[in-house]
């Protein structure tokens with residue numbers, strides 16, 4: 001099987017070729033410019049690769065509603081040129097293969113469920129804490145879409161008692177992303193996150209906000225793994241702070257050993273490291289290929 005994978009981010013696109021065993025043979029990266037330039041690069045890259053399906057995990061918001069006239073488009077992004085861009089449609093004109101299409105964070109959650117930290121369980125959440133905050137939701141063996149798709153990065157937060165920072169989300173001010181994404185850390189402390197020492201008070205405040213979102217998500221979705229990725233989580237001292245604050249928030253109410261005894265294995269970094277999104281796109285492509293085989297009446301033997 002030869003499957004194309006696209007991790008479409010707001011800063012860069014990563015394209016790769018892999019197979020159903022989770023082996024990525026090669027990959028390239030392009031900066032995210034105007035859609036005609038970036039998608040032109042993507043199409044050129046895949047043009048001589050002979051892929052049998054393509055999986056895409058995209059920045060958003062995106063239209064995931066099968067049957068919608070704008071299915072496969074990026075909807076309302078402030079990113080110049082990309083609002084209403086018919087991303088999937090443009091690729092379909094060049095390559096008539098099955099497609100997997102989902103958000104970047106749902107793709108990462110799926111990659112982690114198939115090959116990473118949530119392998120062997122049927123539910124996980126994948127958070128990215130980076131330029132923005134996003135959450136992918138995989139539960140009962142399926143990615144959650146619903147009305148649009150989960151947007152857990154914009155959940156409302158209770159303010160840290162020592163934090164007077166107003167927040168920078170253009171929609172909500174002090175939502176999770178407005179308080180805890182990389183640019184919020186930089187705006188609050190006038191220094192980039194990676195320049196702040198590991199014992200800086202910034203990290204207690206950061207953990208306080210992330211742990212609220214994680215505790216709420218545990219209460220709502222009851223995931224078997226919570227995976228925290230993205231640039232900011234490169235601060236590995238955040239993990240113990242977040243686990244402790246989650247336990248404090250839940251205060252014994254969720255009586256599962258995963259939380260009361262083994263929270264170190266419950267709230268974890270991505271098993272696939274920085275490549276969760278690309279592996280996730282690959283897994284979406286593999287799934288699209290297999291679904292197409294099944295609906296064509298093949299592929300039911302030996303699987």
Ligand code: ADP
Pocket residue numbers: 009011128129130131132181182183192193194195230231232233234235
């Ligand atoms: P993106 O979200 O754009 O895909 P990243 O996940 O790398 O990219 O997130 C970028 C953000 O994370 C920036 O705001 C950057 O300052 C912050 N960041 C990256 N690395 C670190 C680090 N080691 N410590 C703290 N913040 C970091």
Ligand code: ZN
Pocket residue numbers: 153154169170171172173175176177178
């Ligand atoms: Zn917001």
